[in-house]
Amino acid sequence: MLALESGLEKLRNHIDDKQLFAAGAKLLLAVSGGSDSLGLLCLFSKLRLQRPITLLCCHVNHGLRGEHSDSDEALVKDICLKLNVPVICRRVQLEEGGDLENRAREARFEVLYHLLDIYNFDYIVLGHQQEDQAETILMNMFRGTGINGMAGIRIKQNRLLHPLLGFTREELQAIVTECGFTWATDATNEDTSFKRNHLRRELIPYLQAHFAPDLLDKLSHLASVMEDADAYFKQQAASRFKRRRIDKEPGLISFEIKGLKRLSDTELYYFFKHCYTEVCYEEMDFFNTHFQALKALMEGGGSAKLYLPNDVIAYREYENLSFSWGELETPELQEQTVEEDRVWAVFGGYRFQFKNLKLLPKGYEPDETNVILDADDIVWPLTIRSREPGDRFIPSGMSNHKKLKHFFIDSKVPARLRDQVPIIADGNRILWVVGYRVDERALPRESSSKLLQIIVEPVDDRPKRMVRVKQKGKKQ
Template sequence: MDILNRLSTFIKQHALFDSGERILLAVSGGRDSVLMVHLFNESGLSFGIAHCNFGLRGVESEKDEQFTSDLAAELEVPFYSTTFDTTQYSQEHHISIQMAARDLRYQWLEEIRVDFGFQYIAVAQHQNDVMETMLLNLTRGTGIAGMHGILPKKGKIIRPLLFLKRDEIDQALEEKGYTYREDSSNESTKYARNKLRLEVIPVLKELNPSLEETFEANRKRFEELEILLDARVKELKSDLFKEVNSGEYEISLQALKALHPADTLLYGLFHPFGFTEAVLRDFKRAWDGEPGKIFCSNSYDLCLDRDKVILAKKKKEIEGAVYINSPDTDVAWNGKSYRGESKTLEQFTLKKENALAQLDFGLLKFPLTLRHWNDGDRFHPLGLKGTKKLSDFFIEQKVPLSRKNDIGILENGNGDILWVAGFRIDERYKISTNTKKVFIFEQTT
């Protein structure tokens, strides 16, 4: 089967794109991307060419850009180019030159794709690139996703040359007489990928001359294993994650302890929320200890709470106290709204609701304070004989540790707690036969 038929078969097999869709080709001017351009052109596909000048090789970079511009003009297809200060970007973001170039490239390509109506971005990676990526990932440490390397299609990125080996690309270029640009940096072993390609892989090929085919077969196995694992993780998440609030889940600790294999499934469950393997190892080591420990990702907190685990989006910075200077007022605190109102005893009807505080106005000392709970807080819960630490009260009420800071504490001007919002008022400030005026305070949103 000739190379054009193989390309067509590969595109259909992996559903890379539909006939008639416009594809933006990422073209460096090197052998791989130049062959991709000519194959798309000979196949009658609709495409444009995009070129990134990373400004890393001086005159060579300028010549690469001119070459790709001339190629686009020769084929009469749209051409887009840009120049980056890659070194400055890498320094500002504290990443390697290679990572900086990759980030800049894909960000810009996506902008061009959207702005000019292309459906996909095609990059010219081939089977040897997959093999090198798998070896790099294995050397650095990886999971199943890293072991299947580069996929033919991921989101809006497609890789239509993954059916080719490097020597097949070289052969096709020679047979067709296509010219391309040589990148001198490809021969430098200071880059890890080049070191693998130039020094390690030749030794491995002595052991297995069919190394590319072997790695391609391995890639497919790992890809299928990832599909199975993803299905298992999706099933577990559906069973274990009980959403109690928007962005907040309760998970049975006992169920997590029963997972097998634990490390792999824990990572599958919590990695989408930003948790690293190192953090999850610490979490696993701590789950038989005292409750209350919190483990963090950039956007979520994972809190051990007695017999369950609370997974919750990070709260915004905790808001300080607000002061209530007069009885008839509206206040906002911690993203919620509260309303205060005073009534004569004749205007008032007692409601048996914990959602509002109904207090003896004559015992209050303004300004009142609405705040978060503090360690060491005590109050006298309505209906009990003595005082109780607020932390113990929360435990008895089964308040998740992650939600304590959401609960408003209404404090009198003399320092006594008047109301634990949504739970209980203080016995000492309840309405009695001596009450002449009532203060009502409730959360309205």
């Protein structure tokens, strides 16, 4: 019983060191019938006698190898019966076509996650071992990868456990043999036309023979180092996310580009990936191509947007980079008419208060939510509306007309927000671009006999402070 006892001690130490699961855990073992997964089954069936855990075995029959697939299923059922481990077998039907290996994997995990949920189990436990880890790292390296890919298979990732990454295939085969069982063999694993099989059967043995006899140990160590590095950069990204976030709108996560440009490419990659995950709660679909596209967006000019997987949209809006899940709603706003005796009006989620004055209040300082206008020349009624084609006004501090479109561009108002900026006008004359500038001609004069004060405040879940870009010249 040397192989089994040694393997059990190794497994227990590994579980404790990595804190893979707590006492009383309910574990779903994925067992194909090969030596690795049968080694997993043998080890955990014995561990169950020493620790309070609940086991359920699952075998997925893809039906790709005819009677051989059925033979694998029968083998797993027989061994589970002898070990007194409950087993569920499921058959899946795969249509003909390319990328069969990945489609089979997806179908298999769909079954496993379904069982995990309906039986309320804690983890799916898989039998990947040291050689699988080496193959994964090398395959990732040849594809082109970073820290995350060089970390290979994670020991624990969400609800997946890989407790055998420290075992060799020979160790697991010795355990299965010692328990009195034989394992199934898949002839397709010998077909070196598949890249992974070529790696396993030819490249890894060549590297072991000519460069590093302990290649598997070295790659396992590399994976451990890279996993620690990956965790570090993720933690740093999460910290930066909290510190740099400057959200000004519901549904939008925003950051100043200036600070992001100081980050290294590695730091920026993890930061972008964290933003992506925060928006759509999905980490797996963010790749280097998306990072490069986001970096180009950030380094560009003006306003632009980028569509990412899982309905994530990134926006460059002048000095800010923002992320949203799906298109942001931009409700159509209804023009409001304000008669001379009206005190309140609501437009686009903002409440406007109108007060008639004769004198400027002592200590009055105009800002983006509180202005006083010369009312002598106002033609009633006023309107509160969105921008219209051809809108022009003379921004305070200037002497010439300026198209509102150009004013918004110069003020760096994001294009998607321009229709949401309230405009107060009398007839065709703009009096106030709310939150930005009053028309120069509407400013109070010493000769003004009537004044109109307008105060604006939010009435819904919009930002408490309206966006305002500093301008040269007068405050208004």
